[in-house]
Amino acid sequence: MKKLLFAVLALMLFPAAAQQFEEGVHYEVIAEQGTEEPIITEYFSFFCGACYRFEPIAQAMAEKYPQAFEKSHVSFINYKGQGMMMNQAWALAQRLDKEKEISAAIFQRNFAQGNMIGSKEDFEAIFATNGVEKADFNKMINSFGVRGMANKMDREASNYGVNSTPTFIVNGKYKLIPQGFSESQNFADDFIAAAGYLLEK
Secondary structure, eight states, X not given: OHHHHHHHHHHHHOTXXXXXXXXXXTEEEOOSSOOXXXXXXXXXXXXXXXXXXXXXXXXXXXXXXXXXXXEEEOXXXXXXXXXXXXXXXXXXXXXXXXXXXXXXXXXIIIIISOOOOOSXXXXXXXXXXXXXXXXXXXXXXXXXXXXXXXXXXXXXXXXXTOOSSSEEEETTTEEEOGGGGTTOSSHXXXXXXXXXXHHXX
16 A cells, blocks of 8 residues: 555656666566665764765755654674664664654754764763663663664665665665765755656555
8 A cells, every 4th residue: 555655656756756766777576575664764874974974965855755764773883892782772762652762863063063983971961862861871771672773773784785875775675875866956855856757666
């Protein structure tokens, strides 16, 4: 049902999508079979400057496809050994339904302020500022559920061959190629439209 809905929306919003987006140029096929439900996953890192610059596009994509878009953190950008801790922080933010607040706070500190998070105390401060007491943070950050989510994000990224960030995977089958939009007059709109096209492909 969801795929039918996305197909109708794609025809309304992107009538020329089939001609506009080309395999090998704008996207590549990375799997024979896709997911059962339509999904766009951005694999990203809070230690990634390109991810910070891409954030307005990711936010616009989330607004365009709210039922399909998700963000998954990866730990291979391991600043001061904090890659997995950042995975766990993102997993905890999701469990607490504080993704927007925590994401904005971390990106702001790491790049707008140029003060990269590099210790457990830094994480405690970020969460405390957003309503999570130090004791509660320390109790939850290493919980079985949070660690399981953090490991799952890395495992899925590895399965899809993600080795750089940001990487956008659609339906577990297609990977968007940002360089393919270099001639676009409106990179953000076309990149988001391509994701919509692939959702129903």
